[in-house]
Amino acid sequence: MTRTAITSEAKQKHTRPKEAGREGVFDRELEDLPQELRWREWMGRIEAVLFASGTPVGHDDLARVVGQGASVEMLIEDIKTELIGRPYELAQVAGGWMFRTKTQFADVIKAAADLGDQSMAFTEMEMGVLCAIAYHQPIDRAGLKDIFGKDVSRDLLARLRFKELIASGPRAPRAGAPHTFVTTETFLVTFDLETLRDLPELDLAVADNGEQ
Missing domain, CATH: 1.10.10.10 (Winged helix-like DNA-binding domain superfamily/Winged helix DNA-binding domain)
Structure with a gap:
């Protein structure tokens, strides 16, 4: 075996476990779950990302937390449906999505906690x-x-x-x-x-x- 071949094999031994470990940390596809539970989990992931962000989150960033076959737009629409009647909404702003308080509650929020910016x-x-x-x-x-x-x-x-x-x-x-x-x-x-x-x-x- 040549030195080049030995070096290549050594690199593979060191890199493969890291890649496998990295994939194992976060399961996008959730293939072990039934379809309905999988969809609910993807919705929850998108909500979590949006709640954690103070700025709009784009399509590509949201797509990183759901399965490759999942439609980010359809997940967003399902989340919007669940938010009907809530005091906050999911809005598309500046090329991405973000949660925001509905405008009719602005005076209430300011009166309760003086949060006006x-x-x-x-x-x-x-x-x-x-x-x-x-x-x-x-x-x-x-x-x-x-x-x-x-x-x-x-x-x-x-x-x-x-x-x-x-x-x-x-x-x-x-x-x-x-x-x-x-x-x-x-x-x-x-x-x-x-x-x-x-x-x-x-x-x-x-x-x-x-x-x-």
């Missing part, structure tokens, strides 16, 4: 700048100045960045190639949007008046 309160100017970025991204400070007729302060932009609602985009094709601004996944989640295509259509007349 003041960090997401906006001034009129902050909301205006955020909307301008959302609709015109990628846009730089010069572009924002064209819209508002005055400079937008770096402090205001820093506050929006601190709230993780905006981030740096590609360089603008202007002298000095300044950074542009774009919205983030947090922006989509905050305003209950699945994608930017869900933004309401702008009233052009209002937009034109705002730029003058």
Whole structure:
């Protein structure tokens, strides 16, 4: 036996047990369970992942905890059906799914425990700048100045960045190639949007008046 063959065989002996052990830790397929129990277990796994996450979880991540033949979409629909009448729901947001409290219970939650998130309160100017970025991204400070007729302060932009609602985009094709601004996944989640295509259509007349 050559040295290469011996080395190859040694590698196989060391790697195979690890792979087998790794597969044994988590059983996706659950073939030892009846179909109905298997489906319930998959539903429970998806719920557990979503409850543990503070951000939307995408299809591919959820597919990792269920069998290869299982439909994530069908499992999601069954979970939604079970949540009818509950104070929370399973929503599709920012390209994934997440649990959220139904809007009719917002005042109740705030009154009971004062859980209102003041960090997401906006001034009129902050909301205006955020909307301008959302609709015109990628846009730089010069572009924002064209819209508002005055400079937008770096402090205001820093506050929006601190709230993780905006981030740096590609360089603008202007002298000095300044950074542009774009919205983030947090922006989509905050305003209950699945994608930017869900933004309401702008009233052009209002937009034109705002730029003058």
